[in-house]
Amino acid sequence: MPHFTWCDKGLSEDCHSLAAMAARFEEAAALMRRLDQDGFCLERQRGQQHITHTDSTVFAAFGFLDEAGPGRQLELVAS
Template identity: 60%
Template sequence: MAYFTWKETGLTADCASLEAMAARFEEAAALMRRMAVEGFELELSSEGQRITHPDPAVFEAYGFVSEESPVRQLTLLSGTEPG
């Protein structure tokens, strides 16, 4: 299953005002709500929070890059037909 680790280390670091900070958080919240509707899920692991989706095509459509091991990614690809 495709995933990436969520680490918030500066979502608002470049914001110059409280309004800009609020807008940034609102944008992020809207994106996360949309992702939840599209089937993304949050998994907790010893390495942190992972955002996952069972369909690699949907995952990639959002522009995310999977952190799965290359061997696992190749296993997923080998099961698909060229389109």
């Protein structure tokens, strides 16, 4: 199933004011709500939060890169 790992470390790290932090959190919340409405799910796997969708076409329409795909697997191969 297509997925990417959600990690919120540093979400507001580059913000220079409380207003900027609030805007960043609001943007992230709006995205999470849209993903939920479009059928994405949050799954916990090996201590990580993976955002998944059963339809790879919908997943790709958002511009996400599938971490389970062959490109990602090739990155893990030591040369």
